[in-house]
Amino acid sequence: MSIQILIEKxxxxxxxxxxxxxxxxxxxxxxxxxxPVVMEFLGRDDFRSSRLLSELExxxxxxxxxxxxIPRNARSEMMGMLEPxxxxxxxxxxxxxxxxxxxxxxxxxxxxxxxxGMYLRRTMNEPEWRAAIRECDLAWxxxxxxxxxxxxxxxxxDYLSNYFCMD
Amino acid sequence: VTTSRTISxxxxxxxxxxxxxxxxxxxxxxxxxxxxxxxxxxxxxxESARFSKAKLARRIRKKPEQITRLLAGPGNWTIDTVxxxxxxxxxxxxLSAIPITxxxxxxxxxxxxxxxxxxxxxxxxxxxxxxxxxxxRQGINSLPSQPQPQIQQ
Numbered sequence: 169m170s171i172q173i174l175i176e177k178x179x180x181x182x183x184x185x186x187x188x189x190x191x192x193x194x195x196x197x198x199x200x201x202x203x204p205v206v207m208e209f210l211g212r213d214d215f216r217s218s219r220l221l222s223e224l225e226x227x228x229x230x231x232x233x234x235x236x237x238i239p240r241n242a243r244s245e246m247m248g249m250l251e252p253x254x255x256x257x258x259x260x261x262x263x264x265x266x267x268x269x270x271x272x273x274x275x276x277x278x279x280x281x282x283x284x285g286m287y288l289r290r291t292m293n294e295p296e297w298r299a300a301i302r303e304c305d306l307a308w309x310x311x312x313x314x315x316x317x318x319x320x321x322x323x324x325x326d327y328l329s330n331y332f333c334m335d
Numbered sequence: 336v337t338t339s340r341t342i343s344x345x346x347x348x349x350x351x352x353x354x355x356x357x358x359x360x361x362x363x364x365x366x367x368x369x370x371x372x373x374x375x376x377x378x379x380x381x382e383s384a385r386f387s388k389a390k391l392a393r394r395i396r397k398k399p400e401q402i403t404r405l406l407a408g409p410g411n412w413t414i415d416t417v418x419x420x421x422x423x424x425x426x427x428x429x430l431s432a433i434p435i436t437x438x439x440x441x442x443x444x445x446x447x448x449x450x451x452x453x454x455x456x457x458x459x460x461x462x463x464x465x466x467x468x469x470x471x472r473q474g475i476n477s478l479p480s481q482p483q484p485q486i487q488q
Contacts, residue, residue, distance in 0.1 A: 190343035191365070210342050215360035221342055222364030231368060232375050234407045244407035263410035264367075332375055334388075334403055 171276050171315040175201065178311050184282070189225040197230025197329070198279040203307070206271060206286045220262045220269060227260075227281070234332045237322040241335060249322065250301055256319030257304055258327075263289075272304040274317025275327050282317075284308060370417050370428075371409035377424045378406060386424075395423040 178184035178201070185207040187200050202210070202224075210221045223246070227233060235247040235258075242248030242261060250257045250272070260271040260283060268289035273282045284307040287300050308317060320326040324333045344361040378391070392402040397419075405416060421427055 187342075213355050213357045215356050215363075218344060218357040218360030219364040221344070221357075222361045222368060226365075226368045226372075231372050232379075234375070236407075242407075244404045244410055246408055261408075263408060332379065332406070334407060 169313075171312055174312050174315065175276065175282075183311060187224055187228060189228050191225060191229070195230075196228050198228050198281070200224055200228055201276075201280075201282040203284045203286075206283055209286060215265060216267070216269070219265060223262055224260075230279075230330055232330050232332050233328055234334070235324050235328060236335055237324055237333065238335050245334075247328075250297075253322065254319060255301065255305060256317030257301055261289075266290075270300075272300055274304075274308060276312075276315075277318060278327060279329055282308075284311075367409045367412065370412065373428070374417060374420045374424070375406060377421065377426055381424050391420070391423045395419045 175184065179186060182204065184201045184203065187202055187207075187210075189196060209217050210224070211217070227246075233247055234245040235249075236242035236245045237249045239249055239251040239253060242259075244263065245261060247258050247260055250259055256274045257272060258274065258281070260273070260281070262269040262271070270287045270289050270292065271283040272285045272287065274284075275281055285300055285304045287296070292300065318327065324331045344355075344358050378386075381391075388402045388406065389399050392399040395402075397405075405412070405420065417428065
């Protein structure tokens with residue numbers, strides 16, 4: 169069973185949602201799937217969630233995404249590869265306004281990101297990062313069984329089109 | 336049947352209604368992203384012509400590591416940051432205000448919870464959606480800055 173069929177099943181049982189941009193200039197070039205926790209957060213009426221929503225919509229619409237492929241190297245980048253790199257997990261980094269948020273997930277294929285966990289950056293120290301990565305590993309395995317997150321190395325063009333990398 | 340959601344914050348202009356935090360935050364984010372896309376787009380063009388971060392840093396009196404951080408994301412940008420970065424690249428910002436129009440939603444929706452959901456679900460385009468409005472929203476462009484007159488020393 170392909171990962172796409174498993175994604176479809178997740179959409180059916182609402183363990184994943186697909187984010188469609190609501191902006192008029194819609195023309196999706198990427199796909200982002202979100203866990204129910206992230207989707208619920210995006211539906212809130214507050215400044216923080218709406219800022220994240222606009223960023224994720226820009227991601228879907230194919231805007232330039234800055235990315236670091238060196239774990240722990242990302243500072244202002246929008247995405248960063250996480251340790252251990254063989255797990256193929258990345259964080260999507262929403263930095264403003266505070267509190268900063270981190271969405272952790274992996275790519276099912278190029279330009280198709282699946283965000284499974286959301287965390288407040290200020291609560292994340294070394295143990296919390298490890299726990300969050302472990303949690304997302306498990307959430308991924310629960311949904312996609314033997315299909316691991318895409319991991320083809322550290323060339324950002326394998327994962328994203330229209331990226332900006334300063335590593 | 337798969338469900339898909341669009342969380343829409345697009346509204347019709349109504350001068351008597353108070354804008355929600357969601358609307359305010361969403362459009363702040365859109366503006367921030369448009370500015371970033373404009374600046375980074377111009378930087379990438381310049382970079383391919385061998386214009387380096389170090390050169391940009393020198394031009395706008397910043398350290399190279401500051402430029403690296405600024406170009407990586409718009410998180411802490413101010414209007415001054417945008418002005419400096421664009422000017423360093425040889426541009427200034429061109430702006431226009433464009434009216435907010437109805438959302439275009441891309442997929443039909445089959446979810447019966449639509450009416451009661453705290454999220455607004457995707458549906459068909461609204462009745463007053465005007466397809467001709469597409470393409471009218473490119474409101475931010477960077478314009479090459481005018482050559483400055485040379486001052487004779």
